[in-house]
Amino acid sequence: MDTNALFKIGYGLYVLTAGVNEDDVKSGLFKVKDNGCIINTVMQVTSDPCMIAIAVNKKNYTNEMIQRTKKFNISTLSEGTGFDIFKRFGYQSGRDLDKFEGFNNIKRSPNGVLYISENTNSFMSAYVKQEVDLGTHTMFIAQLVEAQCLSEIPTVTYDYYQKNIKPKPEKTEKKGWRCKICNYIYEGEDLPSDFICPWCKHGAADFERV
Ligand SMILES: Cc1cc2nc3c(=O)[nH]c(=O)nc-3n(C[C@H](O)[C@H](O)[C@H](O)COP(=O)(O)O)c2cc1C
Structure with missing residues (x-):
């Protein structure tokens, strides 16, 4: 089996963000209030009501936060995004550090969760309706409660990331x-x-x- 075939799937790349409340941090349940990670596994699954599905590794701290709060945001990365965003959100865990320390390109949506406001062309807020246990990953099926376009710059696809962003x-x-x-x-x-x-x-x- 040539698993390179999977890279031909036309994924986009996204920052998945989640957040807990102050009490969960004070009690020691979570180390940080806000966290996020890079994912490529986002797709719209229904339009009425408007639902999306995401797949998140169970080892990701962001997964634990979503399990706790049942809500998340998706920020769609746009072309021109630097590798630094991928390093910050995709190569380290919120279990070890606060990924938002010194990072100012953020806003908080009405659901209380951060989203990335620069180098993104849209964001969505969603509430989890169903969770499917996929072994290594959880699939969260969630209903959108907010969605905004932020720019007309094209979305970073996996192919664009491999060719233009990821260091050789x-x-x-x-x-x-x-x-x-x-x-x-x-x-x-x-x-x-x-x-x-x-x-x-x-x-x-x-x-x-x-
Ligand atoms: C290009 C790229 C795509 C990724 N796609 C996914 C994905 O679809 N699902 C996932 O669970 N993790 C994905 N990851 C890995 C997470 O972003 C990474 O493990 C992150 O450090 C988890 O952070 P956390 O523990 O703070 O949640 C991807 C990473 C990169 C660089």
């Missing part, structure tokens, strides 16, 4: 397996089938031999 892999003497999502290199002959990339959290299926 360095020439390396290292032998092993390279993550096709973020270029992390696992040094070793055999990549364990349950290996999870420590940078972007994608699984062994997204690695290629180098």
Whole structure:
């Protein structure tokens, strides 16, 4: 099976944001009030009522927040977005640091959750109606309560990200397996089938031999 075929799916790229209340932080249940991560798995599934589905890894802190609050925002990244956004939201976890520290391109929507207000062409707010356990991921099916267009700049697709945003892999003497999502290199002959990339959290299926 050539898993490169999956990169031909016309995904967009998004910042999924969620937030808990002050009490959940004071009680120690959550370390930060607001968090977000990069996802590509967003699709509209019905129009009346308007519902979307997203798939989020259970290891993501953002998943835990959505499980807690049943609400989230989607900010659609637009062409021109720098790699720094992907590093901030896609390569580190809110479990370890506050991703919004020193980051000012944000607004809070009426549902109380942050969204990204620059380098995005739209945002949506949604309330979870159903959760589907997919093993590694949770699929949240959610109803939109707010949606706004922010610019006419085209959406960053996965293909655009691979070609124009993601840094080109360095020439390396290292032998092993390279993550096709973020270029992390696992040094070793055999990549364990349950290996999870420590940078972007994608699984062994997204690695290629180098
Ligand atoms: C290009 C790209 C696409 C990603 N797509 C998804 C996705 O669809 N679902 C997901 O759960 N994680 C996805 N991730 C990984 C998360 O963004 C990443 O694991 C993040 O650090 C989780 O942060 P958190 O623990 O603060 O929630 C993607 C990362 C990148 C760089």
